[in-house]
Amino acid sequence: MISREIKNQNSINLFFNTYFNIILVVIVILVLAFSYFLVLKPKYDSTMMAISLNYEQQQKLYLAQQKKLNNLKTIADLYDKISAADLKKFNGVLPDSYVKERLFGELDEIITTNGFILNSISIDKSEIPAAAEGAPAPSVKTGAINIQLAISAIDYAGFKNLLKLLESNLRLFDISQVSFSPSGNSASLTLTTYYYNK
Numbered sequence: 001m002i003s004r005e006i007k008n009q010n011s012i013n014l015f016f017n018t019y020f021n022i023i024l025v026v027i028v029i030l031v032l033a034f035s036y037f038l039v040l041k042p043k044y045d046s047t048m049m050a051i052s053l054n055y056e057q058q059q060k061l062y063l064a065q066q067k068k069l070n071n072l073k074t075i076a077d078l079y080d081k082i083s084a085a086d087l088k089k090f091n092g093v094l095p096d097s098y099v100k101e102r103l104f105g106e107l108d109e110i111i112t113t114n115g116f117i118l119n120s121i122s123i124d125k126s127e128i129p130a131a132a133e134g135a136p137a138p139s140v141k142t143g144a145i146n147i148q149l150a151i152s153a154i155d156y157a158g159f160k161n162l163l164k165l166l167e168s169n170l171r172l173f174d175i176s177q178v179s180f181s182p183s184g185n186s187a188s189l190t191l192t193t194y195y196y197n198k
Helices: 004-081 084-093 100-112 156-168
Strands: 117-126 142-152 173-181 186-196
Touching (some): 100 117, 100 156
Antiparallel strands (some): 117 142, 142 186, 173 186
16 A cells, blocks of 8 residues: 555645645745835835936026026116126126226326326226225226326316316226325325126
């Protein structure tokens, strides 16, 4: 007689032979489910979270850039409404660059057209503008030019008139030092003017 052990072994073999495909499918499904929940799902969740955060940041950045663009469009519209004459006046008050020759020409014209003689002029570009009282505060965008003038053939009334002309000139001048000699009909001035430093 066949022993009970052999019968059990045969029945187990028969069971595995009959249901091998089903058992294999169940094991593969269990391994895939286990790997999905332990590996793929956490990675998928973290990736989706990162994508969501990135999307929110991109939306905020887009809205900020849209707001900035709208502000720039408003500024451009306002700039377009300014007449060319007004822009020229503004550039006269605070020129957009430092041009030594143009400044020399302006000062020479102011002095000589009023009958005075310009003996000497010294123009020096300051790295850090020292603002006089009431002058614009020094900044990175504003540069200063120091000017020293020596003038002759000038009397006291003419000297007062010259100071008024400089004060009422379109270009901004700060007079920091004044010296008048009535005996020699001469005067010296120390001025500071400004320009827009791009």
